[in-house]
Amino acid sequence: MAKVRVKQEDSLSIKFLHQMEAGDNRRLDLYLFLPKEMGVNPQSIDEEEYYHSSITGRRSYYSSGLHLPLVQSRFVSQKKRTVEEFRLYLNLFAYQFSVAIETDSKELAQVEDLAEFYASLEELSEQVIHLLKRFRRNEPSDEKWKSYFENADNYLSWFCEQRLLKLLAHAPRSSEYAAVTESVIALCKAEAQYRQTHKYNSSKTIKDANRIANKMHLLRRLIQQGVVLKEDLKPLGVGLKRMTTGVATAMIMIVVSTLIIKAQGVFSGLTIALVLTLAVIYGFREIFKDEVRNALWRIIQRGRPRWGRLLQDTTSKITIAKQLVWLDFIRKKELPEQVTKILKRRHSQNKVDAEILHYGIHTRVSAKGFLAGYSQIQEQVNFSFVPFARNLERGKAKIYKELDGKISNESVERRYQVNLILSLKEGRGEPQFARYKITMNRSTIIEITESDLPSGVNNMDETPFEEELLEASAELKTKP
Incomplete structure (x- = not known):
């Protein structure tokens, strides 16, 4: 798979995610080239304030694909494991299941083509049914194990229902795809009835939106225990x-x-x-x-890291990784030579003056201390563009058209193109690069496209992320 994946998260945010092996030594740098006409500069945005308000991340244990230890045959023999081990593996599956559903539903919400949307929605609902069934097959009979399972089952059932209902609420209306809509609604009703049958939530909690939301938030935090790494951030x-x-x-x-x-x-x-x-x-x-x-x-x-971060296993308290973090506006002459070479490839109309915001993160992963059976951690970092969008102008121009002697006009939006160059250096190896063009206006990010790099510049592995998911899914379906 691609070593680092960049994609749109919400209407005005992007994220990058990558996995790191035990013992890895990785330096990742992002250079955001913000056109000066956007009005984003050190005088309008304080880097430290932006970091704490608009950059969020999560680091957790990672297992590739969907065939996690909980659904593997080696985990069925529960008597050979302790309660704590059962809870850790259960949490890992439930956490990655919820993250996968959340990611897929956000991607689906951005699909505008009607046929593609409903086809993907039908596929997503089938995957939800399939995974929930496999998850529930491993329900323990022992009472001391059962409470952990019920918490995860309650949350996953509710969360899947909420993501599907949210997709339907904002979906384009079409009677042609009524069958798909009805099947998804039937699935949501079945999950609601399932939780009621198992008496997971009291009637008062179900009727009060605030109570049910707060309870599920608590269950999510319980699921994250032992999976999401504890972060200790200190200014340097x-x-x-x-x-x-x-x-x-x-x-x-x-x-x-x-x-x-x-x-x-x-x-x-x-x-x-x-x-x-x-x-x-x-x-x-x-x-x-x-x-x-x-x-x-x-x-x-200038050039010094601003923060240091320790990532610890929440159960064993062992330090899993150490990170140094940079965030600052830099001058063009401070750019690496290869980044400057990539910039020269731009078309002449895109060569505008820009402020350069640099984000860097250097991670040293420990070779020991990982949760048994896992050798990778995944890091996801979200960048909000809302502070950038506040400075942008609304579209005021109009385009006039003449048709059959009648003149009409149409308002046009003001768009801005932000260049993003990503640099990845592993150990003592040569750095690898990728370039993206982010087109945005005041209200949303319109598209993110990856651009070609000039010859002589090391490109990142371009094996699609989806291929690994397809392989893992196929392997999962072949398992009993």
Whole structure:
């Protein structure tokens, strides 16, 4: 499969996801080229604020395909395993099942072709039925195991129903595909009846939307235990920043003290003129103090990682990976040579001045400490473009047409093209690259397309992600 996958998440967000093996040493860099006409720059957006408000991620254990340990024959013999092991494998299956349904439904919601949408919806509902049946075949009989199974079963049933109903609620209407709609609604009714039959939720909880949503949120968090890695994020360079503040203050005070001495030499004694002069000097000190400190800090911080992150197994408390994170606006001359070479391939009409926002993440994965049976973790990072869109102009122009002597007009939207270049370096190997064009307007990302790279630049593995899923699905269907 492709080593790193970039795709649209919501209307104004993108995400990248990749898997890392035990012992991996990986550096991933993303360069976002934001046209200056978008108005996005260090003065309009603070990098630290953007990181905490608009960049989200999750890191978890990963098993390729859908044939997870819970549905494998080696897991059927439950007596040979402890309750804790059963819960971990159960959570891993339930978590990846829910993530897969969430991902597929979001992709399906973006399909505009009517025939393709309903064909994919029918296929998705069949997959839900198939996977839920396989999951429920492994229901334990022992009471001490059963509560964990019921929590996962309750959540998966409700979550699948909600994703399917949401797709139908926003689906294009067509009587031609009424049979597909009815079959999906029948599936949702069957799942609701299934939860009622098993008395998973009280009648009060079912009737109150807030209570059922909060309960399912709690169940989701329980499912994530042992699967999603605990993150400990710490800012780097705190001591260096304090020292920078001290140096900036000292520089300002040298200038201020010099001006005060000169002012005392000009004015003899304590006069009103001297007092006013000192007031002006101290006023200018307050004005320029922060600016000098920020400018000095930008110079010192440039190229340094801003945050450090530890990823720990929530059960064993063992550190699974360590990460360094960069986020800053950089200058064109600071770009790697190969990135500059890729940019030169653009068409002349796309060669506009741009602000460059750089996001980098360096991960060192431990060779030990993984959950038994797993040797990979998956990282998914979402970037929200909402802060960028706030600065964009709404479409005001109109296109006029003449037809049979009648003149009509049509409003056109203002579109912007953001270039994204991704660089991946594994260990001591040569970096590999990929380039994407993101077309967006004020309200949504219209499309994301991958562009060709110039010769001489290492391209990432282009084996489609879907091929692995198809192979895994085929293998799953052949299992008893």
